[in-house]
Amino acid sequence: MKRRVSMWLGIAGAVALWAVGGLRADEPTPLQTAEEAAKKAVASEEVMQNEWNSREMARSATREIARVERSRSESAVADYRRAIEGVTAAEAAAKAARAAADGEPDAAKKTPLVETANQADAAVAAAKANLEQRLAAMHAALDRLIEDSVAGERAANELLVSENGLRDKMAESRAVELKVLEMKAASADAASVDAAKRAIFEMQAVQLWERQLWAGVQQGTLGQIIEMTDHAGRIAADAATIEPDAARKKTLEEFAQRETKGKTDAEKTNGECAAIVAKAISEIYPLRAAAMGGLTPLAPEKWDLAKARHLLVRAGFGGTPQEVKNLHAMGLYAAVDHLVDFHRQAPAPASLDVIPVPLPDPLEGKLRNAFVRGQAAGARNSIDGGQFGALRQWWIKRMVASPRPLQEKLTLFWHGHFATQQSVVQNTYILYHQNQLFREHAAGNFGGLLYGIVHDPVMIRYLDNNLNVVGHPNENLAREIMELFAMGVDQGYTEHDIREAARALTGYTYDNATGQFRYVLKSHDPGDKTIFGKTGPWTGDDLVNLLLEQPSTARFISFKLYEYFVKKDPAPEVVDKMATVLRTNQYELNPMLKNLFLSEEFYSDAAMGTQIKSPVQLVVGMLRDLGAKEATNFGQIDGMIQEMGQQLFEPPDVKGWRYGRSWISSNRVFSRYNAAATLANSVPLASGASGVDLVGLLATEECKTAEDVIQCLAKVCLAKPLNDEQRAKLVAYLGQLPPQAEWAGQKDAINAKLRNVLVLLLCTPEYQVT
Amino acid sequence: MSNPRIVTRREALTRGMGMVGVGAALPNFLLKTSLAGPETSPDHKIVVALALIGGHDGLSTVVPYGHKEYYDLRKVTRIEEKDVLKLNEEVGLHPNLAGFKNLHDEGKLLTVLGTAFPNYNLSHFTSRDFWESATAKDTTGKEGSTGWLGRYVDYACKGIDDPKLAVAVGPGRHPLIITGKDHPGIAFNTPDTFSFRGEGSPAGKAVYRELNELSKNCPRNGDDLFITQTAINANAASETIRELVSGYSTNVEYPDTQFGNSLKTIAGLIGRGLSARVYYAAQGIAVFGGYDTHVDQPRRHGQLMDELCQSVCAFQKDLAAQGNADRVLTFTFSEFGRRAKENFSGGTDHGLAQPMFVIGSGLKGGVHGKQSSLTDLDDDNLKMTTDFRCVYAAILEKWLGVPAEPILGEKFSLLDCVA
Numbered sequence A: 001m002k003r004r005v006s007m008w009l010g011i012a013g014a015v016a017l018w019a020v021g022g023l024r025a026d027e028p029t030p031l032q033t034a035e036e037a038a039k040k041a042v043a044s045e046e047v048m049q050n051e052w053n054s055r056e057m058a059r060s061a062t063r064e065i066a067r068v069e070r071s072r073s074e075s076a077v078a079d080y081r082r083a084i085e086g087v088t089a090a091e092a093a094a095k096a097a098r099a100a101a102d103g104e105p106d107a108a109k110k111t112p113l114v115e116t117a118n119q120a121d122a123a124v125a126a127a128k129a130n131l132e133q134r135l136a137a138m139h140a141a142l143d144r145l146i147e148d149s150v151a152g153e154r155a156a157n158e159l160l161v162s163e164n165g166l167r168d169k170m171a172e173s174r175a176v177e178l179k180v181l182e183m184k185a186a187s188a189d190a191a192s193v194d195a196a197k198r199a200i201f202e203m204q205a206v207q208l209w210e211r212q213l214w215a216g217v218q219q220g221t222l223g224q225i226i227e228m229t230d231h232a233g234r235i236a237a238d239a240a241t242i243e244p245d246a247a248r249k250k251t252l253e254e255f256a257q258r259e260t261k262g263k264t265d266a267e268k269t270n271g272e273c274a275a276i277v278a279k280a281i282s283e284i285y286p287l288r289a290a291a292m293g294g295l296t297p298l299a300p301e302k303w304d305l306a307k308a309r310h311l312l313v314r315a316g317f318g319g320t321p322q323e324v325k326n327l328h329a330m331g332l333y334a335a336v337d338h339l340v341d342f343h344r345q346a347p348a349p350a351s352l353d354v355i356p357v358p359l360p361d362p363l364e365g366k367l368r369n370a371f372v373r374g375q376a377a378g379a380r381n382s383i384d385g386g387q388f389g390a391l392r393q394w395w396i397k398r399m400v401a402s403p404r405p406l407q408e409k410l411t412l413f414w415h416g417h418f419a420t421q422q423s424v425v426q427n428t429y430i431l432y433h434q435n436q437l438f439r440e441h442a443a444g445n446f447g448g449l450l451y452g453i454v455h456d457p458v459m460i461r462y463l464d465n466n467l468n469v470v471g472h473p474n475e476n477l478a479r480e481i482m483e484l485f486a487m488g489v490d491q492g493y494t495e496h497d498i499r500e501a502a503r504a505l506t507g508y509t510y511d512n513a514t515g516q517f518r519y520v521l522k523s524h525d526p527g528d529k530t531i532f533g534k535t536g537p538w539t540g541d542d543l544v545n546l547l548l549e550q551p552s553t554a555r556f557i558s559f560k561l562y563e564y565f566v567k568k569d570p571a572p573e574v575v576d577k578m579a580t581v582l583r584t585n586q587y588e589l590n591p592m593l594k595n596l597f598l599s600e601e602f603y604s605d606a607a608m609g610t611q612i613k614s615p616v617q618l619v620v621g622m623l624r625d626l627g628a629k630e631a632t633n634f635g636q637i638d639g640m641i642q643e644m645g646q647q648l649f650e651p652p653d654v655k656g657w658r659y660g661r662s663w664i665s666s667n668r669v670f671s672r673y674n675a676a677a678t679l680a681n682s683v684p685l686a687s688g689a690s691g692v693d694l695v696g697l698l699a700t701e702e703c704k705t706a707e708d709v710i711q712c713l714a715k716v717c718l719a720k721p722l723n724d725e726q727r728a729k730l731v732a733y734l735g736q737l738p739p740q741a742e743w744a745g746q747k748d749a750i751n752a753k754l755r756n757v758l759v760l761l762l763c764t765p766e767y768q769v770t
Numbered sequence B: 001m002s003n004p005r006i007v008t009r010r011e012a013l014t015r016g017m018g019m020v021g022v023g024a025a026l027p028n029f030l031l032k033t034s035l036a037g038p039e040t041s042p043d044h045k046i047v048v049a050l051a052l053i054g055g056h057d058g059l060s061t062v063v064p065y066g067h068k069e070y071y072d073l074r075k076v077t078r079i080e081e082k083d084v085l086k087l088n089e090e091v092g093l094h095p096n097l098a099g100f101k102n103l104h105d106e107g108k109l110l111t112v113l114g115t116a117f118p119n120y121n122l123s124h125f126t127s128r129d130f131w132e133s134a135t136a137k138d139t140t141g142k143e144g145s146t147g148w149l150g151r152y153v154d155y156a157c158k159g160i161d162d163p164k165l166a167v168a169v170g171p172g173r174h175p176l177i178i179t180g181k182d183h184p185g186i187a188f189n190t191p192d193t194f195s196f197r198g199e200g201s202p203a204g205k206a207v208y209r210e211l212n213e214l215s216k217n218c219p220r221n222g223d224d225l226f227i228t229q230t231a232i233n234a235n236a237a238s239e240t241i242r243e244l245v246s247g248y249s250t251n252v253e254y255p256d257t258q259f260g261n262s263l264k265t266i267a268g269l270i271g272r273g274l275s276a277r278v279y280y281a282a283q284g285i286a287v288f289g290g291y292d293t294h295v296d297q298p299r300r301h302g303q304l305m306d307e308l309c310q311s312v313c314a315f316q317k318d319l320a321a322q323g324n325a326d327r328v329l330t331f332t333f334s335e336f337g338r339r340a341k342e343n344f345s346g347g348t349d350h351g352l353a354q355p356m357f358v359i360g361s362g363l364k365g366g367v368h369g370k371q372s373s374l375t376d377l378d379d380d381n382l383k384m385t386t387d388f389r390c391v392y393a394a395i396l397e398k399w400l401g402v403p404a405e406p407i408l409g410e411k412f413s414l415l416d417c418v419a
Helices: A002-021 A030-102 A107-186 A193-242 A246-291 A305-314 A321-329 A332-340 A370-401 A405-417 A428-440 A446-454 A457-462 A476-486 A495-504 A540-549 A551-565 A572-584 A589-598 A615-625 A634-643 A666-682 A694-700 A706-717 A724-734 A740-762 B009-015 B021-025 B068-073 B095-105 B124-133 B148-156 B202-217 B222-246 B258-271 B297-322 B388-400
Strands: A508-511 A516-519 A529-531 A534-536 B046-052 B109-116 B166-169 B186-188 B278-283 B328-334 B354-359 B366-368
Touching: A030 A107, A030 A193, A107 A193, A107 A246, A193 A246, A246 A332, A246 A589, A305 A321, A305 A332, A321 A332, A321 A694, A321 A706, A332 A405, A332 A589, A370 A405, A370 A428, A370 A615, A370 A634, A405 A428, A405 A551, A428 A446, A428 A457, A446 A476, A446 A540, A457 A508, A457 A516, A476 A495, A476 A540, A476 A551, A495 A529, A495 A540, A540 A551, A551 A572, A551 A589, A572 A589, A615 A634, A615 A666, A615 A706, A634 A666, A666 A740, A666 B186, A666 B222, A694 A706, A694 A740, A706 A724, A706 A740, A724 A740, A724 B202, A740 B202, B046 B148, B046 B297, B046 B388, B095 B109, B095 B297, B109 B388, B148 B166, B148 B278, B148 B388, B166 B258, B186 B222, B202 B222, B222 B258, B258 B278, B258 B297, B278 B297, B297 B328, B328 B388, B354 B388
Parallel strands: B046 B278, B046 B328, B109 B366, B166 B186, B166 B278
Antiparallel strands: A508 A516, A529 A534, B109 B354, B328 B354
């Protein structure tokens, strides 16, 4: 930090000098000089890059040769070893045969034995001749091994030096470029100073990233040196043990030592490179954040178990104490990457086949009696009704069990953001596809979501855009897309914009039979429309682009995501920073979400433990926290969530769920308490057991006393500690327990006892927030 | 920072301690436990607010059949003159409001024409909050927002820490209109679901109640307090409410719909002497889209009119049988009326001015206010002729007998509608 400040002062001074000094017109300005230097630096970087390329080719070739020689030497050594064994065996056989012949008194019998002994002697001679050949072959192979290994290693080491040089060269030219940027920032006007400063952070991040990437490349080179020296050294050492010639033996031993040293050196350098990579990774996160104009990341040393739990709860739904420990062990940066780059985890173990409602049988219309015709239609439509419950339960199961919890949590966010109701659209098939759209783009691109929603049969049906045709505009979708989906109420649009946008959306409809989007050209109003002051023959697709150009759109989405994940009422400058990250990344959500989950704001006291749980969060979080992911009663769970005021695919209206205090009313307090108690006591699990297994859950924790048990349960369930009086009441109510080691033997009885206090813990105001 | 510690009234009494910490800045209801039983005063006046969810088409509810322009604007969604239940030369009721016509003839129905809000907004949500908060500031979704009936209870029942002074019945969120700063009110769907059933043993139940009370000691913020007090209020009110409703029987038949049942529950609570001063129920929540009839309006709006009329008339009949009809004033409101000209989908889009109904004894029944012009439109919308807060002001001053200004925040001329 200090360094940067003095650098700023230096530049400011230089600029001031230049301004005061009154340079002659034909002399280059300091900025021009710096730009010229930057250009030269980049050019000389290119020269070095070319040199590196040829060294890389040389290294590649020598490495192959050395590898072949090693393999050849290995065979030669083995052959020689077998030849030695062959001679030893032949000599032993000859000795035995000769002894047998010599010991035979009967002349008649002796003759064939002498013959055999002679043959054995001949075999010994042959084995010795083979031994000579093998030894010569081994010498030849080892001579080449030593020569080619040394050449290969030299090439690799030269490459390494070249990499060092190139790395430093690149760092140097970044430094020169940085200087140009700093000079530009120092003289930037108010309007462009932020962007100019971001460019500096960007260049610093690039510098670090290049350093990290080069260190990674060097680790590759070093890995090969380690492999070469290790292998060649072992071959030489092995060969030395059977080498008969003393001088050669010495050479082999020296070569083996040389290789061992080479390996040790390479390993040391490799460790240094790994340290560079690790350091660059930890330094690059804050720089990346600053370069994108984002929020300041939390200092990694402040990362603790409570924060890991907070992240797991908010960027997912929750987890057992062991899962929290695992996430904590990753460290802050890797933990955030782990949750946000969720495509790296396995998908959720839940599948569902949803089929469209079949079209009427051609005969159906010919049924004369209205009653039986209704029966036939009812049988068809019942397919949809039956699927709908399955769809909700499928989704709840995904939220409970998915290894990608953030994907589901974001899917729920987008469902509440682009809210539609099954009671209005009455079509499970298209709702399922809409849900998959939200899942697919969950942390993808907001532009993709907005484009998707304009073409989404559910939304088109829900907001009557199928009735929006040229000459007869229906502005329902146009209004909500501005007010609720993109810009926010009264954020930079007029009633006129809405009416014109409605005209742009004419002809965007869907096919009832197939459940697919349709653009009907003859229903579209091809005339010019003026939206946000821009005039053209806009379509719905154009409208998406026009909306993304509005600064209020990035701010509104940032605002809503902040409220969903962090807390209510974000400071405007926090929203602005998030919006800048969103725009810097062309509305990609992933970098913005990472920046948010790393940020100091996300882990602030005002954010941690202050969110009122939605019904979904309450139930899904409870099952995840208490290790009951294998629940099987998703129908019952769905009913509980509904009673608490959150039916999936049925938000209250197009504005979606309001979250926060809206979940809490005198009635809903009871719905929440009663559901939590029922699940804790009797949730049926895939194992056949019922009720949460607290004995199993607490096995990873130390619970010596009743006090410990209450503390552990409170830590598992609550984001903030119980007060002393509450804890004392629970400890007293729990009473005495046998030592934890004996719990497994009386699991059912202990579980029953523990669940009694768990229920009391869950049915508190404290458990309603996280 | 040390946690604010709130002293319960019981503690204050037994230990003689004063309020400490952040107490002074907190609403009353967050400071006190709710030990008070039903404060039955047999003569207090009651207001029942009925929300018509979705933004209702006033031109189909109170039809300006005397204006020929109406029939120019409405082709599919019109009510033919022959079907209109005429109130005067100019306007009449939807044919499904026959019961309302009877009330009108008895002087118990007040129809206020052209009501709206000067800074109107065509969003369902912002607009509903305007009608419920009755303040000029947009307090949509803001923490600590209050509704005008909630502020009335705060004003009239200052110092009474009874959680049951404002009651909402039915599904959906806790309505803003009955939410006061000191009296957030009780909201429940049905009395049966309104109880804690998580722990069977008496000892466990006792610990449950104690733990919930103890939560008050370490709130970190307003949300913590809000949840705690809501839980305490719920525990305190649950038994009373279930007891009152289960002990009520009536011969009056209500429509067996969510809205009908909500009104029946309210009638039971009034009949059994619950302390509540204000009630709320909503029509249209359990119906697809409610009054938001962008399409298929005549059928949907007609059904809702039928349910509204049957339910409210049963409610009035029930109150009369109880002898409480003179104590209760009921009014309807919706977030907005609908566009003057119908759309091409057999429906209407969001509009502005709408009629309100006020029902009860002691009213100057009849048609009040002025029908919005059907030709002089504001951006295709019917213009406001009566600020709805003039109706609220009249209810406050003339019916409830409290000054309106401190509750509405501004002075309004009273609509001359309460005797």
